[in-house]
Amino acid sequence: MSAPALATRGLAKSFGSLVVARDIEIELPKGVRYALIGPNGAGKTTLINLMTGMLQPGAGRIFLDDSDITALPPEQRVRRGLVRTYQINSLFPHLTALESITLAVCERTRAARIWWRQLNAYPHEIDEAHDILVALKLGSACHRLTREMAYGQQRLLEIALALATRPKVLLLDEPAAGVPREESQELFAAIAGLSSDITVLFIEHDMELVFRFASRIIVMVGGRVLMQGAPHEIANDPQVRAVYLGNTPAKILHGPRHG
Amino acid sequence: MALSETSIDPQLYLVEQTRWRPAEIVFWLATLLPYLLFPNYLSLASQIAIAALFALSLDLILGYAGIVSLGHAAFFGIGAYTAGLLSKYGWGEPLSGLVVAAFAAGVVGYATSFVICRFRHLALIMLTLGFGLLLAELANSLGWLTGGMDGLQGIHTWKLLGTFPFDLYGRAAYAYALAVLFVLFLFTRRLIHSPFGLSLRGIRENFVRMPAIGAPSRAHIRTIYTIAACIAGVAGALLAQTTETVSLDSLGFERSAEVVVILVLGGAGRLYGGLVGATIYLIARDQFSGIVPQYWYFWIGILLVAVVIFLPNGILGGLAQFTARWSRK
């Protein structure tokens, strides 16, 4: 079996006396769609911060494609293909959508170091940025300032920024947070349509979306991985039911929740 | 800036950003007016051009990359003393003097940029302020070299290009300062429309997001801080060469504060903000201080408060907003 795209070994983190990650052991095989679920405050966002280097772990190691990246700064992890999005939009308000994505593409191709040539000497970068926007149905908004875009479009721009770095492993922190239900379906359809070379881990609270789009699920509670497995295993696990799903797993698995 | 039309080809859009606008051409033609209309004010015009260049260098770090500095005069002063000393000790050729001054300021800028790139916000303000004060005190205590409080005397600037002497009326001086300003403006304009310039705006807009798209923000900041130091050094050298004296206030706190005021007045992050700000600030100072010199700071205080309250994006920002509203009607 080939090495996992991303793995953690004994990852731990505390904020003072609050333990937010405790001996986290995760392996994401290449190309798999993973969901990370758990109640608010379970430590899901913190886990993404640890894996991407935005936070330093108290203990443990992180492996990308079998190489230890624990000591690498965030931007170098991105360069190696480990990329995240944010639960709360973190965009460039006064750049247009096209400028934002062109910026990310230029950073990847290292054109961003060039200060003696104007952007119009980089048609490939601009075209690529435009293609990414079109693929996410943002083509018509590409000249709009980010802060003037609709909220749902901004959520898509979050993903577009990540895609512009050509990720191997993509960590999506509640990509549909705050997005109306119909739009979040579309958003997840776009995620499902990503190249199967990309390994995706997404955090999502809507169980219908989780069970529809994830092939594996990790359940976190109180900074600990409670369980990981295939959707039907998770849905039928009494422990998971007790702490997270409530008592309606069958309904979640077999039909829309708000029906 | 952002267009509401959705059908514009992305390539064309970015080309359009770099196109010269009629207002820009008018602006640069207007810089020649002092020769025709105000021949008695050419030395003021040179001072404006020098202050504009200095403010332009600050715009690169403050307006584009969001790095607030209260010690930018350090580089202005290093450039001024370098050009002054070079001339005093026998080499008064102006253009090579500029190059050496830019280099000296750039070396110090590069060295300090390693500290600068690690801090943001208030820490950065204190750091640049402290660094500026440190250098001013150093220049003061090295009286044997800098002339201390008396200023650096004995500077003689050779003929420009070996042909044009610096005359009493400041004709050559203004042409020189204006030409250098224009060339470095072209350089800066190109830089902010480069991929690197886009990254600087990214750093200003969202410093935290930059690493998450794989951007080496610190390296970017080191580069722009060094470039801005070089340009500030050239501005200082211009002052030394055209006035043939350098005083301690060329690197003092007041000059650092003044250039921030000039840039905020004109509008930071707009390329022309420093140029417009310098023009208005220096003409206003000239006029007001002619009437009642001791009240100058009173008026500049009022002007600053008014601009910040009514035109938070500076004079150019207000103008842009006004024209946008007007063209929509």
Ligand SMILES: Nc1ncnc2c1ncn2[C@@H]1O[C@H](COP(=O)(O)OP(=O)(O)O)[C@@H](O)[C@H]1O
């Ligand atoms: N920087 C921080 N300092 C202190 N506590 C934090 C910090 N970030 C998160 N926490 C706490 O850690 C816990 C886990 O947070 P988080 O990872 O955001 O949870 P989730 O994303 O699963 O909702 C929460 O109790 C939160 O208050």
Ligand SMILES: [Mg+2]
């Ligand atoms: Mg979270």
